[in-house]
Amino acid sequence: SCVAQTSDWEQEGPSAVLDEEGSDAQEPSWDAQDSGFADVGAEGAGEGFPEPPEEAKLYVGNLPYDVDSEKLAQIFQAAGVVEMAEVIYFRDSGRSRGFGFVTMSTVEEAEKAVEMFNNHQLDGRNLTVNIAAPRGSRPERPPQEFQPSFRIYVGNLPWDVDDARLEQLFSEHGKVLNARVVSDRETGRSRGFGFVTMASEAEMNDAISALDGQTMGGRALRVSVAEERPRRGF
Structure with a gap:
């Protein structure tokens, strides 16, 4: 069933x-x-x-x-x-x-x-x-270490924006695979920035061009391609 x-x-x-x-x-x-x-x-x-x-x-x-x-x-x-x-x-x-x-x-x-x-x-x-x-x-996936990530950095977020609101904002510009507001470990409060992963490069670029500089809660968003995280180990 x-x-x-x-x-x-x-x-x-x-x-x-x-x-x-x-x-x-x-x-x-x-x-x-x-x-x-x-x-x-x-x-x-x-x-x-x-x-x-x-x-x-x-x-x-x-x-x-x-x-x-x-x-x-x-x-x-x-x-x-x-x-x-x-x-x-x-x-x-x-x-x-x-x-x-x-x-x-x-x-x-x-x-x-x-x-x-x-x-x-x-x-x-x-x-x-x-x-x-x-x-x-879809074609066979390449080895995971070479798989592209369409990850976006979102800065200058209003303090009350949570993961769900961030996801909602970006879902208007394509399929959101992941949305996360970075929080302070001790207080749990937003640190005013986060990351969003889109499903494709086109959707990532569309979201960046549409939202970078847009005002949200009185703050101008900073939206750009996220830098790749450095790999650990050898």
């Missing part, structure tokens, strides 16, 4: 978001258990029922925070049969993280859903909808 979990990477902590710099094991897992999803597949989705193809799984970003898994499923039913819908939540607070995943029954329905809902406005927010990085459609 088609059941889901909050995903392996979600268990790493509130700041872990689809970190593609890691291994495939960190990508969303679709076959473990969790209550935070709506399984609305066709009848007979039991033993022997074919798994939907990887390409039928969609990433849905920039969701209004009051949209739950059931409402997400209802929205996407306009494009076809929804096998599963899952909104991702912070484990500690139970708040929506503003994104989720939807599995349609066929690739054609998934493509139709992208056409219908990508940039579709929902409660004042433009949704980001794309195929959730199907394994079969």
